[in-house]
Amino acid sequence: MIRILDAGPQTTVQDLGRTGQMRYGIPPSGPVDRFAFVLANRLAGNADSAGALECTLIGPRFEVTTAGAIAVTGADMPVTVNGREAAGWATIAVNPGDVVKLGPARTGVRSYIGFAGGLDVPLVLGSRSTYLRGRVGGMQGRALRKGDEVATFAPGPVTLRRVSSQAIPDYAREPTVRAILGPQADRFTDAGIRALFDGRYEVLPQSDRMGSRLRGPRIEHARGHDIISDGIALGSIQVPGDGQPIVLLVDRQSTGGYTKMATVCSSDIWRVGQARPGQSLRFERIDVEEAHRVLRESDTALEAAVREESA
Amino acid sequence: MRFLPAGDLAVCVELGETISVEVNTQVRALEFLIQQKGLTGVVETVPAYASLLVYYDPRAVGYERLCAAVAELVPQATTAVLPPPRTVELPCCYDDPELGFDLAAAAQRLGLSTADLVRLHAGAEYLVYFIGFTPGLPYMTGMPERINIPRLDTPRTKTPPGSVGIGGIQCCVYSVESPGGFWILGRTPVPLYDPSAAAPTLLRPGDRVRFRPIPRAEFDTIGAAVAARSYRPVIS
Numbered sequence: 001m002i003r004i005l006d007a008g009p010q011t012t013v014q015d016l017g018r019t020g021q022m023r024y025g026i027p028p029s030g031p032v033d034r035f036a037f038v039l040a041n042r043l044a045g046n047a048d049s050a051g052a053l054e055c056t057l058i059g060p061r062f063e064v065t066t067a068g069a070i071a072v073t074g075a076d077m078p079v080t081v082n083g084r085e086a087a088g089w090a091t092i093a094v095n096p097g098d099v100v101k102l103g104p105a106r107t108g109v110r111s112y113i114g115f116a117g118g119l120d121v122p123l124v125l126g127s128r129s130t131y132l133r134g135r136v137g138g139m140q141g142r143a144l145r146k147g148d149e150v151a152t153f154a155p156g157p158v159t160l161r162r163v164s165s166q167a168i169p170d171y172a173r174e175p176t177v178r179a180i181l182g183p184q185a186d187r188f189t190d191a192g193i194r195a196l197f198d199g200r201y202e203v204l205p206q207s208d209r210m211g212s213r214l215r216g217p218r219i220e221h222a223r224g225h226d227i228i229s230d231g232i233a234l235g236s237i238q239v240p241g242d243g244q245p246i247v248l249l250v251d252r253q254s255t256g257g258y259t260k261m262a263t264v265c266s267s268d269i270w271r272v273g274q275a276r277p278g279q280s281l282r283f284e285r286i287d288v289e290e291a292h293r294v295l296r297e298s299d300t301a302l303e304a305a306v307r308e309e310s311a
Numbered sequence: 312m313r314f315l316p317a318g319d320l321a322v323c324v325e326l327g328e329t330i331s332v333e334v335n336t337q338v339r340a341l342e343f344l345i346q347q348k349g350l351t352g353v354v355e356t357v358p359a360y361a362s363l364l365v366y367y368d369p370r371a372v373g374y375e376r377l378c379a380a381v382a383e384l385v386p387q388a389t390t391a392v393l394p395p396p397r398t399v400e401l402p403c404c405y406d407d408p409e410l411g412f413d414l415a416a417a418a419q420r421l422g423l424s425t426a427d428l429v430r431l432h433a434g435a436e437y438l439v440y441f442i443g444f445t446p447g448l449p450y451m452t453g454m455p456e457r458i459n460i461p462r463l464d465t466p467r468t469k470t471p472p473g474s475v476g477i478g479g480i481q482c483c484v485y486s487v488e489s490p491g492g493f494w495i496l497g498r499t500p501v502p503l504y505d506p507s508a509a510a511p512t513l514l515r516p517g518d519r520v521r522f523r524p525i526p527r528a529e530f531d532t533i534g535a536a537v538a539a540r541s542y543r544p545v546i547s
Contacts, residue, residue: 019354019355020355022355022357022366023342023355023356023357023358023441023442023515023516024442024446024447024511024512024515025442025443025444025445025446025447025448025486025504025512026446026447026511026512125511133445133487134445134446134487134504134506134511135506136506136511141506179318180316180318180319181316182315182316182317182323183315183316183317183323183325184315228328228329228330228359228360228361229359229360229441229443229444229450230323230325230359230360230361230362230364231317231321231323231357231358231359231362231363231364231443232364233317233318233320233321233323233364233366234318234320234321235318236317236318253443253444253445254357254442254443254444255357255359255441255443255444255450256443256444260317263316263317263318263319263321264318265318265319266318266319266320267319288316288319288374289374291318291319292319292369292373292374294319295319295369295370296370299370
């Protein structure tokens with residue numbers, strides 16, 4: 001079990017998300033940065049789908065009540081155990097009574113804490129993920145609070161692992177985000193399409209797990225910005241009447257009535273989600289076939305990222 | 312029919328560009344066929360007015376092969392393949408201005424008495440085209456033309472859950488507190504979304520919905536039963 005001493009502004013339990021509920025209006029949820037999330041679980045010796053914490057901008061302080069291991073990945077939050085610095089992107093062995101603290105993120109937005117065994121919160125519609133707006137999953141459908149006690153499953157034997165340094169992303173760099181045109185690219189002028197792919201877009205503070213709101217060169221519609229509502233995919237770049245794009249993320253509305261010019265590739269969603277308010281990003285256009293090649297590369301990179309530490 | 316890429320994990324199958332029962336029926340029939348056949352690589356589907364968003368796993372199926380497999384099913388996607396629809400009865404209290412706070416104004420705008428507006432609204436059967444926007448929220452039509460009404464000029468920022476509203480040709484029941492531009496005629500005590508229930512959403516795409524007018528006293532009785540978890544919605 002872990003006992004929350006300070007929760008941080010938005011710390012939620014997530015797993016890989018809910019499947020099959022979007023036709024009832026319930027989004028998948030799950031981690032915004034799936035790459036970092038999966039690595040936190042693998043470092044903790046878990047299956048990829050185990051329950052773990054997503055922390056936003058400032059991490060929590062918590063006490064561990066059982067011996068085992070944890071691992072912190074994602075946004076660069078300084079980690080201490082009983083006041084002593086500990087490494088991110090590596091397994092950290094912990095003992096009962098240890099107090100772990102994650103400070104404010106120096107780069108990136110979201111960090112992940114994996115716990116050996118995985119967090120034991122009830123499955124809701126097949127998932128432990130928290131969907132805050134819908135008040136389901138995770139810890140009673142809400143973010144963690146001071147005083148919460150979150151159970152963990154019994155951990156296996158601890159193996160120390162780390163992520164190789166070249167696999168650790170640099171969140172401070174301006175990201176280039178690959179996107180595929182469609183579904184409604186034909187509702188924009190050529191100039192509007194060029195604006196998105198040639199311009200630089202700044203992340204706005206109103207961004208959250210539902211979507212990243214961006215500001216940059218105005219995107220021009222060819223014929224109106226409303227469509228009859230349709231389904232919204234992960235990474236949809238929705239452009240309402242003001243011509244400013246919104247990249248829709250894991251807690252997105254399942255359907256909507258605004259035009260969507262392009263869709264960010266699944267393997268680049270984390271680049272959007274880790275860009276801080278004020279940070280800028282660029283878009284690069286690729287096609288579906290290339291995106292599938294990128295996805296395979298990203299799967300391969302994930303497989304190669306974790307090494308066992310030599311004693 | 313058009314296949315529109317929606318990223319590397321989904322494709323939007325567009326069967327039309329208008330809101331009609333015919334096109335929407337085709338969308339739901341296509342979804343049903345995809346589920347029944349268990350098409351390789353399909354992860355989940357989201358129906359809307361005139362399109363079906365198909366989420367897939369590109370590790371299991373390529374884009375071209377998936378589109379070809381879906382295209383093959385489209386000609387069979389007709390009412391005939393769909394199971395008989397469910398009819399869900401939603402009790403609705405129209406006669407309390409605290410709940411149906413736009414009823415009088417909407418009636419005046421339409422040149423009807425409030426009694427006639429209620430009779431016309433509750434006398435119709437509504438088709439759930441799809442669920443979306445917020446958990447469990449139905450996009451429905453089926454109202455008589457006589458009560459088609461433009462949406463509110465200034466959308467309100469908060470509408471209580473359960474509010475039953477009309478706007479354009481649509482009828483809406485709010486599933487959670489949300490902003491909105493519908494004229495609120497009444498309120499149902501039956502939750503369309505209950506995050507603490509094992510099955511949090513009540514309605515499904517393709518359901519038929521009927522409203523049964525109830526007095527305020529019954530609204531409160533049903534509300535109490537809902538809170539005590541002893542209420543069972545009427546579904547046939």
